[in-house]
Amino acid sequence: MLSADFVIATAVGYVGLLFVLAYLGDRRARTNAKSFLHSPAVYTLSISVYCTSWTFYGAVGNAARSGLEFLTIYLGPTLVFVGWWFLLRRLVRISHNQRITSVADLLSSRFGKSNRLAVLITCIAVIGIAPYIALQLKAVTSSIQAVAGASAFGRGSLTGIDDVGLAFGVAAGMALFTILFGTRHVDAKEQHHGVVAAIAFEAVVKLTALVAVGVFVVFVGGGFENIFSAAAQAGVTVDAEETFGARWLTTLGLSVAAIVCLPRQFQVTVVENSDENHLRVASWAFPAYMLLMSLFILPIAVFGLTTMPAGSNPDMFALTLPMSFGQDALALFAFIGGFSSATSMIILESIALSIMVSNHIVMPLILRLSPAGRGDGQGVTSLLLMARRFSIVLILSLGFFYFFFTRDSNALAPIGLISFTAIAQFFPSVIAALFWREASLKAATAAIAAGFVFWVWCSFLPSFESVSPQVAMLLDRGPWGISWLRPEAMFGLDNLDPLAHAAFWSILVNVLTLTIGSLLTGQSALERVQASVFVDVFKRGQISRGNFVRGSATANDLFFVAERVLGERRAAALFETEARDSGVDPDMLEPSPEFIGRLERELAGSIGAASAHVMLSKVLSGSDVSLEEMMQMADETQQVIEYSQQLEKTSAELRSTAQQLEDANAQLRELDSQKDEFLSQVSHEVRTPMTSIRSFSEILLDADDIDEGQRQHFVGTIHQESLRLTKLLDEILDLSALERGERTWDNVPVDAEAALGRALTVCEALLRQRGVTVQQGERAPAAVVEGDADRLCQVFINLISNAVKYNDSEAPVMRISSSVKAGKFVVDIADNGPGIAKGERKLIFEKFARGQRGAADQSGAGLGLAISRQIVTRMNGSLDLVQGPLPGACFRVRLAVLK
């Protein structure tokens, strides 16, 4: 049996392991930019922080209570990731370009770097997430209680500690852990590689644990079929009749909004993203992760309902089922899995929220209270860290208080959905920020505020029903007895599910305020600039112009500011790079508008866009952008110029493409004409012998009075011509086979010198007949090359017979020499014939090319050299025309000698 103390000790040990992982991950990611920590797999796993203890415990409970509804929480995000190209890609690109650090930063940056909006969003997020944190605390507390309650060793050190005390302990531990974890330093991009590594590890742990429990349940239950039929006999059924109603739509919609807008999801998906292409993998891998996670939830729920005693908490089935079967190890693993899912959520959520609080609330306050020029080095950085630690404590306290007040409500999942509804209030503005140019700051602020008010009234307040009689009465009768203001039946809409009711009214009011408000109000100049930067992110690429035009401030002033926020080293590096790029001495640096813009984005990475803007504005006091300058930037003329430049670029690209196409076409035409030429040459070559065969055979057919001698002569001619035809056709076939790359032989080691000798022997009769003097040059010893002896011999015979045939000299001479030089076997066959005219030298290796002098000699088709060259090439050698020792032509064959 597990004891409570042992389980708690395991949990503490596990947290220690996570800490070590985070520490190592941080070091690794810093020293090695190509580390696996920057891989799409780790990215996908870190997104899986979406699956919290709500999934691990709550989904089972939800499935037990309301059937398939739990699936919507995962189907919504699946749709968002399947549609990554249209929303997430845009979000990530914009956030990279603008150094966005949170969802509050995103909206504030888009709507004219308004800090007021950022503050509103931060406050809503902190309040809205409190139930969600409470859910995790409740899950961890319940799981420890479930173990302790079943323990034979009693409650150990938990004796006398109730749920609240336990939850307080968990919250305090988590706060400490998160502070140690996430606030060790301030990163310019707010990326926490170490934390992400730990989160990815936890993602694997929780998935393995839930799957292990699932497999165990399926095994014990005797397969899926048995579990479901046993359940049916016990009267437990998966009720799907009412599933696809208003709640289905609502939870699906809320989960779509949540996966984008939840602070921790925004943090892992957008801010921690190091490469946009990682989204490609996450687009299917994250849905696949969620599918695996949900696969066993229904069997666990159904089996738990069937076998566990009535009144057991279905939220804890994943833990209590293994325990009831005495599987302590599995139960411990399940506990660690649930603990993993809770810790990863709490760590990341409070880091993300603390960044928002420190960047949007604490920083602006400090800026407002402190004089601009105060340069106290590391001051801001340490202040920022302090602010973050403080906000982490605040966030976990809020979660704890929510838990304290609502501890009597049973189920986990409904608590989470309250948070989802709050966070969903950001979604319409996020979509408008990305796609709708006209959306204005005033409208977005009003929309989010109005949606939040409705959420508080319809969703947040009713969750206290069980602890407060006043709230219960309010729900029943409405404020001051005004029944159409009842929180769960606004305007008399009382037959709707409370969740669907709250979501419907808050989102409706939100969207209406946003759209109508944007149409009625105008935008400031900065808003207009930012709107086009956001909406046109893919049209004009990265827009790097600064929002400050005049720079009356000196580099020194700016350096003070940068040093305060970024730390001395980074600030110095930034200024040195700029000085180097503009080619001036660092002391003489004149801050250009572009540089100030870059500096602002750099600062925005640490303290948020609005704060950075305020900060720099103060330094450049008096030189903040004038309205005219701003208008000029957003001027339509400017846009037209940029567009026309873009167009020019595109048309230049088109021109070059067209040129390439034309070239390719010319090549094709050339090839085509060559083919035609080849065909006409072939038919010409075939035609001549055919004509004589036909005419002679016609004479033989028609005339009876031919004497025997003549008949013999005619038949002889026909025979000779058909032999020539056959030879021609053989050669054409041979050549085309060679040209197609077919080889009718295998390259094996052969003695090339011997092949040359054999060729000379074959040609001896011909040489003697023509009276050719053969000069023997130096001869190589036996030389082994890769090739085919017969084919090589064919090449030599061809070259020798050419040297004979085209030689019209009075005293024909042929000179043969061979040698091995530098690993090559070289054969020269030269003659004292007329040689080859300069203009023909290139052509002689072409098909049907014959030397002019040889034209009269009809015995060859002019394919010999072409074939020979092909053969030698296939033996990895070369056949060329070279300057020879004799006045005529000299052909050189070169083949590599085998060692």
Place this chain on the structure above:
Amino acid sequence: MDRRKLIGGMLLLTVFGAMLLLPPLVYVFNQPITHFGIPQIVFYLFAVWLLLITGMALLTRALPPDANGSGPGEGER
């Protein structure tokens, strides 16, 4: 395949995937029938889910990667 067509495929997969999960299409498969003791609708929902995952995996594999993720835009659509 053509880049535009692949992106069109992604849009279709997203929109049609959403339609498959919403009334009224989901009613078509929500019959009181069980296979192997498990309600048909469970099979249907997981099948749609699997279809979305595999469809997206195939589409992203076919789509050529952006040259530079955070660099200048490539002029979309």
